[in-house]
Amino acid sequence: MKDSPTKRKVVEAASSLFYQKGFHGTSVRDIAEKASVNVSSISYYFKGKQGLLEYAVSRYYEEYLAIIEATLEESGDDTPNEKLKKLIHKIIQYKHSNLQLSCFIHRELSMDSVFVREMVVTYLAKENFIIGNAFSAVVKGSNADKQKLDRQFLLMQLKGMLVTPYVLHNEWRSQVVGDYSHSLFVTKYVQTIHQWIDYITR
Template sequence: MQAKRVNQASGNKTKDAVVHSALKLFTMSGYDGVSVRAIASDAGVNVALVSYYFGGKQGLLEYLMAAFFEGYLSTLEDTEQIVMENKSAADCLTELADQLIRYQQHAFYLSRFVHREMTFDNQLVRELMSSYLMKEKFLFINLFQHLFHEQSLRPIQLEFAIIHYRDLIIQPFLQPQYFREVFFMQPSEPSFRIQYLRFINEWACGLDRRLQRA
């Protein structure tokens, strides 16, 4: 029994090393610019283990993408249930943005890689959009309809508001180099999150006022 636990722990350590190396190399060189052999070499494991654990480079990519979205949607669902109780619309949207930004900061390189990959048009991206991102859309619609139920929003108003809100949350991790090199901001730093959330709160307050006048 003890030997089994040791083997399992060793296997998990090897798997984690492969994931870490793959993410590092994918971030540096892009998915197409990295070979399975390079991943195995960086992780210090036999190349056959990449196929053993993930079924190859494509399986590893799918694992990384799914891992990000599982955590992202779990954060979205858990936070949404809490903030929808006895909070103003602006405070609710700010708190949710805070938790989603924290999640992406904690998994900074994974977030950056996944968002970049999602800009391509391929079979995997289409599958992820039809599953994870459709669920994200459903959760956002549910939230916005709850927060602005008195405003009788037209569908197009609701959808544009959601797109804008989501873009505020995602953009720092889709283009972190733009933030750093052009505006000298560090999206991975806690100080960035604090200042950015002040702006998101102002945006949310303005959205609430505009929708009330609509």
């Protein structure tokens, strides 16, 4: 999905402001000022603030799902364990590279915000399907199955780990400064989830 430079600037400005002030606390004028564009540009491209939110969230999830589907296709010859680990790495990498929008979306979803939930319900169903299948392929042949651990609870734990940095971002944000530091956070956090997978499947 190719954006014009102006459109991209508006989406970036809106993502930053929604993250800082929330959707309702952000005005169209705030977005226009931060993006250095006319208010009329937002009406022209998005038909207003609600349209801008829908566009930004839809684009976020469409890119996200395309990336995780491509990751599974590219790892076709890998073991289920390797596939899941690659998938997790791509998920955290994507969410982190879109940090402000990730935090905003997950915050709204955690509060069961109707205006976001209704927008993303189809995307979330697809995400759950992809992650659930990849996880089931790993757990069903492991000792976890023999010990009769509930796969559903384990999957819930995994999904929780995938969103925690973006719901509780204040827990780690002060310790992460600069691109290298963010990259290091992604690497270490992904390793932690990988270790959890190794533990439950040994």
